[in-house]
Amino acid sequence: MTERNEDWPTFRHDPAHTGTTGADVPEGELSVDWTANTGDAIFSSPAVSSGTVYVGSSDSHVYAFDAESGEEQWQFATGDKVESSPAVVDGTVYVGSDDGSVYALDADDGEKRWRYETKDAVFSSPAVVDGVVYIGSDDGSVYAVDADEGDQVWRFDSADAVSSSPAVADGTVYVGSDDGWVYALDATDGSQTWRYKTKGDVLSSPAVADGCVYVGSNDTRVYALDAETGEQRWQFGTRGGIISSPAVDSKRVYIGVMDTTIDLDFVGAIVAIDPESGEECWRTQSEGFVDSSPAVAGGLVYLGTHGAQLRAYDCANGEETFCVESDAPILSSPAIANGRVYFGSETGVVYSAF
DSSP states (O other): OOOOTTOBOSTTSSTTOOOBOOOOOOSSOOOEEEEEEOSSOOOSOOEEETTEEEEEOTTSEEEEEETTTOOEEEEEEOSSOOOSOOEEETTEEEEEOTTSEEEEEETTTOOEEEEEEOSSOOOSOOEEETTEEEEEOTTSEEEEEETTTOOEEEEEEOSSOOOSOOEEETTEEEEEOTTSEEEEEETTTOOEEEEEEOSSOOOSOOEEETTEEEEEOTTSEEEEEETTTOOEEEEEEOSSOOOSOOEEOSSOEEEEEEEEOTTOOEEEEEEEEOTTTOOEEEEEEESSOOOSOOEEETTEEEEEOTTSEEEEEETTTOOEEEEEEOSSOOOSOOEEETTEEEEEOTTSEEEEEO
16 A cells, blocks of 8 residues: 555654645535544544545544545554544554554554553654654653564653654654653654753644744744754744644744634634744634644645634635534544545544535
């Protein structure tokens, strides 16, 4: 099984977590063309590979659905909630579970190939590069695990839970920790290259592009750090803690944030930031808070909200072009593949919008 250019095979699309794809997207407004039910809330973000949608559910299962029809192909039971987002590489699905394990499953039938146990819940999502699975655990460690055999390659210990998902670029693993640090680790042996201290938990997952690392923190700021040295290039202040992970294209950095109305009520928003200067390009408020991370394709940026809507915005100016209604808040991040947008809702429903 080979991942195709139009696939979205991992959290944030690629190991560098750019959240951006060149895949075709449908013209005009989207509408829901199928839904599929799981047994509980979906915090996991879908991965799409070779005609199949893979997603985790809080009902403790990993699911595979046909990408065009939504027909269930298989499900696999873990020992606890699956809030981690799957990565699909070379016919294998890699995913974490709140039972503390990382699983490797056959992409065709869901059969378990191996299981690696950490010491706490695995909310982090895997990045798979050059035969190695990189993932964090709430036990405070970042793990590198052999993708074929499930054997530990190395482990790096931070001072608190690692819910952030590692991004991998140019031989370096970038990841945040609840201890407030952003770490750069050598992908080969896990040795620390640099670290940068924020003033809050780093639940957001880094995005790496053009020699820069972009990441949010619960200290209300978005940071741009030099990928080689960790030196701060800029910081951008918002009005609340940031859980959303940034998406990056050639012109802007996009991220979901907390905002306030003219009456000082808290709402969610999406902000576009100039990647060179850190200046705001535009800001558009949404209904409900935003935990979802944006996805970019075809000149549009897509984002789920607590207001039970998937919204699409013009990348150039932030104007909302349309929204797709769901049955419940959307905490899952959208995946764009094969002319469709896939996402999950808090009631356990997987949506395909076409």
